[in-house]
Amino acid sequence: MPAPTVASLTTGLNEKVAAADLIDDPPVIGGRPVTAAAAFADEQPALLRSPAVPFD
Known part of the structure; x- marks a missing residue:
C-alpha cells in the first residue's frame, strides 16, 4: 500500500x-454485535x- 500524500504530517x-x-x-466487524x-x-x-x- 503506498504512503498517503499529504501537505503536512501533523494536519494533513x-x-x-x-x-x-x-x-x-x-460497519459491523467480524460478526460482532456492535459497530x-x-x-x-x-x-x-x-x-x-x-x-x-x-513527548519528543
Missing part, C-alpha cells in the same frame, strides 16, 4: 485518518489521556 495525515474513520465506523463506532464509544473512557507535557 490526521485529517485523512479522521475521514477514513468516519467511513469505517458504520466499530459503538465499540470505540464504549472503550473510550478507559483510554489514557495525552500527556500534559509533549
